[in-house]
Amino acid sequence: MSRIGFLFPGQGAQHVGMGRDIVENYPAARDLFERAAGVLGYDLAKLCFDGPSEELDSTVISQPAIFVTSLACLEKLRADSPDVVLSCEMTAGLSLGEYTALVFAGALSFEDGLKIVQQRGQAMQDAADATPSGMASILLLSLEQVQEIRDQASSEGLITIANYLCPGNLVVSGENAAVEKAVELAEAAGGRAVPLAVAGAFHTKLMEPADQRLEEALAAAELKAPEIPVISNVDAQAHSDADELKQVLVRQVISPVRWEDSIRGMLDAGIDEFYEIGPGRVLTGLMKRIHRKTPCTVVNDSK
Numbered sequence: 001m002s003r004i005g006f007l008f009p010g011q012g013a014q015h016v017g018m019g020r021d022i023v024e025n026y027p028a029a030r031d032l033f034e035r036a037a038g039v040l041g042y043d044l045a046k047l048c049f050d051g052p053s054e055e056l057d058s059t060v061i062s063q064p065a066i067f068v069t070s071l072a073c074l075e076k077l078r079a080d081s082p083d084v085v086l087s088c089e090m091t092a093g094l095s096l097g098e099y100t101a102l103v104f105a106g107a108l109s110f111e112d113g114l115k116i117v118q119q120r121g122q123a124m125q126d127a128a129d130a131t132p133s134g135m136a137s138i139l140l141l142s143l144e145q146v147q148e149i150r151d152q153a154s155s156e157g158l159i160t161i162a163n164y165l166c167p168g169n170l171v172v173s174g175e176n177a178a179v180e181k182a183v184e185l186a187e188a189a190g191g192r193a194v195p196l197a198v199a200g201a202f203h204t205k206l207m208e209p210a211d212q213r214l215e216e217a218l219a220a221a222e223l224k225a226p227e228i229p230v231i232s233n234v235d236a237q238a239h240s241d242a243d244e245l246k247q248v249l250v251r252q253v254i255s256p257v258r259w260e261d262s263i264r265g266m267l268d269a270g271i272d273e274f275y276e277i278g279p280g281r282v283l284t285g286l287m288k289r290i291h292r293k294t295p296c297t298v299v300n301d302s303k
Helices: 020-025 027-038 045-051 061-082 082-085 097-104 110-130 143-155 176-188 203-221 243-253 261-270 282-289
Strands: 006-010 088-093 133-139 157-168 169-175 191-194 272-278 296-299
Touching: 006 097, 020 027, 020 045, 020 061, 020 143, 027 045, 027 061, 027 110, 045 061, 061 082, 061 097, 061 110, 082 088, 082 097, 082 282, 088 097, 088 261, 097 110, 097 243, 133 176, 143 157, 143 169, 143 176, 157 176, 157 261, 157 282, 169 176, 176 191, 176 261, 203 243, 261 282, 272 282
Parallel strands: 006 088, 006 272, 272 296
Antiparallel strands: 133 169, 133 191, 157 169
């Protein structure tokens, strides 16, 4: 019998139209969007279903949008395959998705999770506005090559490796001039570099004003020990103590995302079947690069 793990996507997975079909066909998913409107003070469903994309793509909107849509996709899976949901033994989420994973694991209520995600998105947007900065995916190069590129590009400003996603896919993050230099160096080294459509240098020290505000938001929330292990982006470990969880979530905003290590840790723990739950299918693509033979089923509007 398979041992199941759930994965939840992060920022960048959003697209106009996401969640519409699920809300039309699953009452529990529709209820989540109705509750979300009460928490957020605006019609999140309308923005997800109809856009405009410029507004949906903003950090302050996209983070609550992905969080709620992912949990709506979970309700679809719960209705169609309840045994799969009951069988899940471990979960993880990419950056923002870690909050979705914590709600699924019973550590946070939906409302508290959404309030934190809303404040997290606003704090990260404000921190990004304070310093012109960005991120870029570096593809087809080794970790050692990307480390060398980071070191050379640091002459132009602050830059770090922010996401360790899978072999041949690392993300650098920092001040604009340094990221632009890294893109140039990566292409000269035979790799591909893709600037990301994000507001700023997430998972770097430039987000420090956001981590302080996030700490305040988390202090006001009731956080419990998860019912199943939730793997942290910061250290690829599961944390059961509520106060420790809050500390790790604060660190997550300024720390690199260790996604490959997280997945390998889940595999080492015996998880041999995954479900990516939420908009997009980025995490399934990463899984193929980390461990091609492990199945990962996408649960979203199209499946």
